[in-house]
Amino acid sequence: MAEKSTHGTGIIIKNLYKIFGRNPQAYVEAVKKGMTKAELNTEHGHVLGLKDINIDMPAGCIQVVMGLSGSGKSTLIRHINRLIDPTAGEVLVDNVDVVKMNEAELRQFRRHKTAMVFQKFALLPHRTVLENAVYGLEIQGVPRSKQLEEARRWIARVGLEGFEDSYPNQLSGGMQQRVGLARALTNDAPILLMDEAFSALDPLIRMDMQSVLLDLQKEIKKTIVFITHDLDEALRLGDRIAILRDGEIVQQGTGQDIVLNPADDYISSFVKEVNRGRVIMVDTIMTPGVRNGGAGLPSVATGTILEHAARIMTEEHVSEIQVHDGKGKPVGHIDMQSVISAMVTPITHEARQAAE
Numbered sequence: 001m002a003e004k005s006t007h008g009t010g011i012i013i014k015n016l017y018k019i020f021g022r023n024p025q026a027y028v029e030a031v032k033k034g035m036t037k038a039e040l041n042t043e044h045g046h047v048l049g050l051k052d053i054n055i056d057m058p059a060g061c062i063q064v065v066m067g068l069s070g071s072g073k074s075t076l077i078r079h080i081n082r083l084i085d086p087t088a089g090e091v092l093v094d095n096v097d098v099v100k101m102n103e104a105e106l107r108q109f110r111r112h113k114t115a116m117v118f119q120k121f122a123l124l125p126h127r128t129v130l131e132n133a134v135y136g137l138e139i140q141g142v143p144r145s146k147q148l149e150e151a152r153r154w155i156a157r158v159g160l161e162g163f164e165d166s167y168p169n170q171l172s173g174g175m176q177q178r179v180g181l182a183r184a185l186t187n188d189a190p191i192l193l194m195d196e197a198f199s200a201l202d203p204l205i206r207m208d209m210q211s212v213l214l215d216l217q218k219e220i221k222k223t224i225v226f227i228t229h230d231l232d233e234a235l236r237l238g239d240r241i242a243i244l245r246d247g248e249i250v251q252q253g254t255g256q257d258i259v260l261n262p263a264d265d266y267i268s269s270f271v272k273e274v275n276r277g278r279v280i281m282v283d284t285i286m287t288p289g290v291r292n293g294g295a296g297l298p299s300v301a302t303g304t305i306l307e308h309a310a311r312i313m314t315e316e317h318v319s320e321i322q323v324h325d326g327k328g329k330p331v332g333h334i335d336m337q338s339v340i341s342a343m344v345t346p347i348t349h350e351a352r353q354a355a356e
């Protein structure tokens with residue numbers, strides 16, 4: 001196996017295909033040559049799960065995979081720890097192809113490199129919170145004192161101090177998912193796989209959990225693969241987002257890339273309801289350079305979202321603001337009018353035609 005990277009664990013998915021059915025190999029070439037999902041299904045009774053997936057997930061980032069139900073999200077994430085074998089393609093983790101691992105290597109890989117958080121929590125009902133959290137380390141054969149120390153630390157870190165001896169059915173959904181997260185973190189694996197982990201939670205609890213995860217990630221810097229069907233969640237969490245449709249990636253990039261330049265109508269329909277003020281950053285629309293006489297204006301850092309810039313201008317009773325870089329050097333300026341213009345969703349071509 002390759003040396004362990006000192007820069008964390010990145011994941012590269014290359015030319016990945018998954019066909020479900022009795023004889024998937026027989027159809028790979030046809031699919032590569034363009035046979036559609038519908039054709040494969042109606043004429044050959046096979047299901048095209050994934051088609052030519054290529055994603056480079058840098059170490060320490062949150063990679064979101066988004067798509068509607070049935071688009072292939074679970075199929076994709078399950079390839080990363082090889083709960084599903086691909087029909088073709090590679091899944092490289094630290095340059096090692098998970099697809100080629102033998103059983104012993106795979107077992108080691110799953111135990112030490114990956115942890116999962118499930119939508120339905122999947123806690124052991126007859127174990128306490130503490131005993132649930134130690135589970136992964138128990139399997140790894142870590143000494144008991146170390147198991148408990150780590151588990152207690154992460155239970156506290158996700159906000160469940162005092163609940164160590166509770167049982168899952170004594171906890172609310174949000175708290176149960178905190179246990180799921182504590183259990184995954186106690187494993188101390190560099191890769192965290194989260195398949196719709198927050199989708200079963202009520203909206204406010206869900207936002208709480210997103211905050212917990214973002215806050216933790218500043219410290220743990222794991223490679224997190226987060227599956228969701230919700231664009232707001234994707235934009236809030238994802239350093240990068242890949243959008244799946246019918247087993248194919250239709251677009252990938254930062255949230256801002258996707259909102260500003262949706263690749264097709266499918267993605268436009270997703271992004272049209274988005275609060276653009278929370279996605280677009282000041283540097284995207286600022287006028288570069290130092291504004292003459294701008295010295296007295298308030299200033300925000302690059303990477304600040306428009307909504308926040310607008311709030312500051314409102315509070316300070318000014319209609320213009322400066323933008324500075326990480327070192328505090330002014331790099332541009334922006335006025336309220338351009339902030340508002342950028343926050344308003346552009347009317348689509350079709351909508352304009354319909355209105356005329």
Ligand SMILES: Nc1ncnc2c1ncn2[C@@H]1O[C@H](COP(=O)(O)OP(=O)(O)O)[C@@H](O)[C@H]1O
Pocket residue numbers: 020021047048049067068069070071072073074075076
């Ligand atoms: N074991 C299987 N056998 C046949 N088809 C499957 C199997 N697992 C998933 N599929 C099909 O693959 C597609 C993607 O499913 P899935 O990955 O579960 O989607 P998502 O998680 O985005 O809702 C769907 O069309 C689904 O019916």
Ligand SMILES: [Mg+2]
Pocket residue numbers: 073074075
């Ligand atoms: Mg799924």
